[in-house]
Amino acid sequence: MKTKVFLVGSEDEKIRLDVFLCSRLPHKSRNYVQNLIEDKRVKVNESIKKSSYKVTCEDNITVTIPDPVETSIKGENIPIDVLYEDGDVIVVNKPQGMIVHPAPGVYTGTLVNALLYHCGDLSGINGVMRPGIVHRIDKDTSGVLVAAKNDFAHNKLAEQLKTHSMTREYIALVEGVLKEDSGTIDKPIARHPRDKIKMAVVSGGKRAVTHYRVIKRFKNNTLIKCILETGRTHQIRVHMAYIGHPLVGDPVYGYRKQRFNLNGQLLHAKKLGFIHPSTGKYIEFEADIPDYFKRVIDIVDSKN
Structure with a gap:
């Protein structure tokens, strides 16, 4: 477990707390930071605040970052709109609000969790956190996305993206x-x-x-x-x-x-x-x- 301390300068006045911390923790996602705040791992002048809190000059912000844990991403019975599926690929219509793949602090409720439940297995090229994911669309962007069920299909699709x-x-x-x-x-x-x-x-x-x-x-x-x-x-x-x-x-x-x-x-x-x-x-x-x-x-x- 690590503790980080930040002092707010005048240039950051009236920025949301979660936005401020994202700028100071560049390798952490906004969802991860918001989860830290919700879990009361963030204190502003020794007080608990919400993500929407607007920081002020000379605020003293303490962040307790938990040690990383070994994570296995599990399938979840989340309904998905499947447009096409065969032994190599699955094409879905992703709804707004759904994150494509897990990230530190966000391990459930993603499209990958839904696909693992639906398909049973996906390509392993992108590792345990992003199985099958060839390309992404933003959480709040909806629409068509393809995932690969095996490494052969993944490589073929990735090459098309590259070219x-x-x-x-x-x-x-x-x-x-x-x-x-x-x-x-x-x-x-x-x-x-x-x-x-x-x-x-x-x-x-x-x-x-x-x-x-x-x-x-x-x-x-x-x-x-x-x-x-x-x-x-x-x-x-x-x-x-x-x-x-x-x-x-x-x-x-x-x-x-x-x-x-x-x-x-x-x-x-x-x-x-x-x-x-x-x-x-x-x-x-x-x-x-x-x-x-x-x-x-x-x-x-x-x-x-």
């Missing part, structure tokens, strides 16, 4: 009205230099390319299709915020004042296509946007 031959098409609702009907954002992405829980366009980061096309314009918003050429963390969210059109509902890169009482960004992985590892044939899957997404589209459309 950018996998089709990945997203639907997003962004703030503001895009003037151009289509465009390409080719800007490198890396960890934000000051806020470790965020990604950002950073010179010297990894190349990231997002193609977008307008589906429909509204009074204050635009519905767009995004096609990923690369797959960096938070890529669409970062790129659209960079050009001044953050995703509606995005709690990290979007507007501080949210209008629609959402649980996260309006981003949906609508289409996924790839060459099947065994048959060599191209297959493609689609999932319709979820109801909460449709509800917001109806609202903004009614104001046109």
